[in-house]
Amino acid sequence: MSESSNLNQTPLYGYYKENNVKMIDFGGWALPIHFTSIIEEHETVRTKAGLFDVSHMGEILIEGANATAYLNHLLTNNIASIQVNQAQYNAMCHPNGGTIDDLIVFKLSEEKYLMTPNAANKNKVWDWMNQHSQDNVTLKDLSTEMGLLALQGPKAEAILSKLSSIDLNKIQSYHFLPETTVAGISNVLIARTGYTGEDGFELYTSADQVEKLWHELLTAGTEEGIKPCGLGARDTLRLEAGLSLYGHELSDEITPLEGGIGFAVKTKKVDSFIGQEKLAEQRNHGLKRKIRGIELLDKGIAREGYPIYSEAGEEVGLVTSGTKSPTLNKSIGLVLIQDEYTTLGTTVYVGVRKKKIAAQITNTPFYKR
Amino acid sequence: MTNNKNNLYFTKDHEWVLVFESNVARVGITKYATEQLGDIVFVEVPELDSDVTIExxxxxxxxxKSASEIxxxxxxxxxxxxxxxxxxxELVNESPYESGWLAEIQFENEEELAQLMNQEAYENYVKELKEEEGQ
Known part of the structure; x- marks a missing residue:
């Protein structure tokens, strides 16, 4: 019997079992880390296109006359500033500024929004939203009935256009179209979003259509060299793109300003929001610690949790994510480090087992298309 | 290496040990180990002349994805x-038993070899592991 049977399953679980795709426990979900090799899948997304099953992500529907005001109070970005069919990246915070989750909000209509929290945070977000409920706002957890596939890479548009009559060119970055038909499957939300640093789409559809959509996309992309990709490549791709990941760069103890997503925090927003006071204070007084990129100057790989030392030998930070970048063939990482050491070019040392390996504070993203 | 079956040993942690001359053994990790690890991107070999202790x-x-101690x-x-x-x-992935070897150890205590598995025992061990994984 497989260990993975105790875990949450995405709509592709049966397909993975049938095809002997090895799954791991990813935050309580049975998902493949890779289909062939992380490096191969990573390179395919950078040069062609890759297809990811990210159905573990949560989906929450927010509806009602007060939906905009309600969300604007719970989220750090300015929800009032987006148009219908536009998406927006947001953080949800505790009153002390710590991050409950980072998520994308899709504006379906003036009174209707879809929100996609991280899988591991979905219940926490759901509870928080219910604790702060308002009149004329209803919440629906659609996480189990909806599935999500991410088609990412320079060939993504060419592949998807074979299955859709929509002029995809008209869907700009962080915009979407709801209720489209893809490969004969109705009610697919096509969003030009992603988490890889490449152009691409995320396709929301009902859970029972995910497997069909998966096969249709893989078949349509054969010519372009599409490959199914696991969560291993998703992680190396987002890290190269300098994108923060909850549980690493962001947490209940790390504010979105510290965690590198300050662009999604509008401390001067007219509508007050939970955490605003603390975040404004943090922004005005300067951050004591920040997420920064590092590049190792010597051989070795920085891994999450490894300490960062100053030249004087003092511990001044911690690695939050690290890998050997498949695109750049360099050892890169993100670190949460004291503000004094965040200047570009500063030399720091990563404690790798018994050694201290020199590294340099670098610009992120490490990779830009 | 398959010609030296009698001199080949394995550990439960998926290392292989090839004893090829008096009290010198070449050490590496098995194909099963490389399959579990995926793409290997960095190897920190032991320091020359350093002493190592069993286990x-x-x-x-x-x-x-991760760092694994050997x-x-x-x-x-x-x-x-x-x-x-x-x-x-990547030689470790491509050729775990040949060009992907890690180090050679001069050892004193031959009795330690008795704690290790021979090829047949190791193959059975891996077979069981794979069955447990449902593969």
Missing amino acids: EEMATVESV FAPITGTITKVNDELEDSP
Whole structure:
């Protein structure tokens, strides 16, 4: 019997079992880390296109006359500033500024929004939203009935256009179209979003259509060299793109300003929001610690949790994510480090087992298309 | 290496040990281990002339995803390391039993070898592991 049977399953679980795709426990979900090799899948997304099953992500529907005001109070970005069919990246915070989750909000209509929290945070977000409920706002957890596939890479548009009559060119970055038909499957939300640093789409559809959509996309992309990709490549791709990941760069103890997503925090927003006071204070007084990129100057790989030392030998930070970048063939990482050491070019040392390996504070993203 | 079946041993941690001359053993990780690790992108080999102790950390093999400690399968002194791995860590994936070897150990206590598995026992061990994984 497989260990993975105790875990949450995405709509592709049966397909993975049938095809002997090895799954791991990813935050309580049975998902493949890779289909062939992380490096191969990573390179395919950078040069062609890759297809990811990210159905573990949560989906929450927010509806009602007060939906905009309600969300604007719970989220750090300015929800009032987006148009219908536009998406927006947001953080949800505790009153002390710590991050409950980072998520994308899709504006379906003036009174209707879809929100996609991280899988591991979905219940926490759901509870928080219910604790702060308002009149004329209803919440629906659609996480189990909806599935999500991410088609990412320079060939993504060419592949998807074979299955859709929509002029995809008209869907700009962080915009979407709801209720489209893809490969004969109705009610697919096509969003030009992603988490890889490449152009691409995320396709929301009902859970029972995910497997069909998966096969249709893989078949349509054969010519372009599409490959199914696991969560291993998703992680190396987002890290190269300098994108923060909850549980690493962001947490209940790390504010979105510290965690590198300050662009999604509008401390001067007219509508007050939970955490605003603390975040404004943090922004005005300067951050004591920040997420920064590092590049190792010597051989070795920085891994999450490894300490960062100053030249004087003092511990001044911690690695939050690290890998050997498949695109750049360099050892890169993100670190949460004291503000004094965040200047570009500063030399720091990563404690790798018994050694201290020199590294340099670098610009992120490490990779830009 | 398949010609030296009698001199080939395995650990439960998926290292292989090839004893090829008096009290010198070449050490590496098995194909099963490489399959579990995925793409290997960095290998920290032991230091030359350093002493290693059975079941204690000796080297580190890192995949894209994680770092894995390699434990010394036998007590002794490192007499050779595979320098090729510094620039070509992928050799461990491509050829775990040949060009992907890690180090050579000069050992004193031959009795330690008795604790290790022979090829047949190891193959059965891996078979069981794979069955447990449902593969």
